[in-house]
Amino acid sequence: MKGIFFTELLEMAEREYGSQAVDKIVPFLDAGDHGVFNVNMDYPYTQFHELINRLAEEVRIAPSDLTKLYGEYLFSRLIILYRPHFAGNSDVFEFLEQIDYFIHVKLQADFPHKGIPGFKAERISQNTFAVSYQSKYDLIDLAIGLFMGCQKFFNEDLTVNAEIKTEFDKEWVCITLNKSRVLV
Numbered sequence: 300m301k302g303i304f305f306t307e308l309l310e311m312a313e314r315e316y317g318s319q320a321v322d323k324i325v326p327f328l329d330a331g332d333h334g335v336f337n338v339n340m341d342y343p344y345t346q347f348h349e350l351i352n353r354l355a356e357e358v359r360i361a362p363s364d365l366t367k368l369y370g371e372y373l374f375s376r377l378i379i380l381y382r383p384h385f386a387g388n389s390d391v392f393e394f395l396e397q398i399d400y401f402i403h404v405k406l407q408a409d410f411p412h413k414g415i416p417g418f419k420a421e422r423i424s425q426n427t428f429a430v431s432y433q434s435k436y437d438l439i440d441l442a443i444g445l446f447m448g449c450q451k452f453f454n455e456d457l458t459v460n461a462e463i464k465t466e467f468d469k470e471w472v473c474i475t476l477n478k479s480r481v482l483v
Contacts, residue, residue: 300341300342300343300344300346300347300436301338301339301340301341301342302336302337302338302339302340302341302342303338303339304347304373305336305342305346305347305350306336306338307369307372307373307376308347308350308351308354308369308373309321309325309336309350310376311368311369311372311373312324312354312358315368315372316354316357316358320354320357320358323357324350324353324354324357327349327353328346328349328350328353344436348437351365351366351369362440363440366440366441366444367440367441367443367444367447368444369441369444370440370441370442370443370444370445370446370447370448371444371445371447371448371451372444372448373441373444373445373448374444374445374447374448374449374451374452375448375451375452378452388453390453390455391428391449391450391453391455391457391476391478392422392428392476392478394449394453395420395428395430395449395476396420396422398418398420398430417431417432417433417434417469417471418430418431418432418433419431419432419471423475425478426477426478427475427476427477427478428475428476429473429474429475429476430442430473430474430476431464431471431472431473431474432471432472433469433470433471433472434472438472439461439463439472442461442472442474443459443461443474446459446474446476447459455478456478456479457476457477457478457479458476458477458479459474459475459476460474460475460477461473461474461475
């Protein structure tokens with residue numbers, strides 16, 4: 300996993316839970332240099348999982364809930380870091396239609412040596428959108444959190460349903476988003 304996932308998680312942890320919480324978990328990390336991560340370097344996914352679990356234990360929250368909160372926070376940071384990719388989209392579904400291009404074209408160009416996960420995005424109807432991705436890592440809670448952040452950003456009320464499906468001997472995380480109404 301890219302270091303940005305670690306740096307943003309530690310930044311969120313310090314902001315939400317204080318520097319003492321971060322100071323207590325950093326000594327146990329095998330990756331990074333005492334909690335300092337390079338955003339462009341690759342680190343083992345197991346270390347991200349370990350960081351989530353240690354932080355969750357420290358702040359007494361379920362790891363899956365913490366991962367969702369982190370996904371929501373991460374989306375708010377990605378808005379700042381990649382603002383041009385959010386411009387011109389008037390709602391969640393328009394934005395998600397652009398994600399397929401961003402993941403398959405932009406990321407593949409930037410990281411040609413990396414295996415970019417399989418990703419499918421499809422508008423089913425005016426109020427329903429389906430996103431499926433394939434990854435060797437268990438990131439379903441992070442994906443749900445990212446969608447929670449996305450709905451906040453676009454001020455829309457979404458119902459998010461996630462399930463794992465097998466297609467051609469490969470597991471896909473399938474997430475269905477249903478629009479209810481615009482939040483006021």
